[in-house]
Amino acid sequence: MxxxxxxxxxxxxxxxxxxxxxxxxxxxxxxxxxxxxVIGAYKNPVMGLAEAGLVAAIVFHAFxxxxxxxxxxxSNGPRYQRVMLWIVVGLVVVTMAAFLPRHLSNVxxxx
Numbered sequence: 211m212x213x214x215x216x217x218x219x220x221x222x223x224x225x226x227x228x229x230x231x232x233x234x235x236x237x238x239x240x241x242x243x244x245x246x247x248v249i250g251a252y253k254n255p256v257m258g259l260a261e262a263g264l265v266a267a268i269v270f271h272a273f274x275x276x277x278x279x280x281x282x283x284x285s286n287g288p289r290y291q292r293v294m295l296w297i298v299v300g301l302v303v304v305t306m307a308a309f310l311p312r313h314l315s316n317v318x319x320x321x
Contacts, residue, residue: 213295217274220267227264258317262310269305272299 236244251257277294281287287294 220271
């Protein structure tokens with residue numbers, strides 16, 4: 211059940227990000243100065259951590275979506291759904307372990 215909840219929550223967060231992204235990108239047509247102010251506000255450690263959370267949400271949502279499709283359309287899917295959930299968790303951990311060092315060094319290292 212928690213994977214179902216997490217899938218819905220991550221889907222909502224990704225949707226919310228896309229709305230904000232479209233809105234702030236549209237600012238460049240309205241006011242390039244306002245766009246530069248908004249983009250400048252994104253260049254701080256809090257937003258860097260939020261970006262890491264966004265990547266984690268996208269990675270989990272993508273891998274769990276594949277698991278949901280396998281459970282729904284593979285005849286043995288329901289039998290292996292718990293094993294596949296742990297595979298999803300493992301893939302998320304491995305993916306984030308590869309992503310976070312470079313991203314966090316950029317966020318906190320000032321590169």
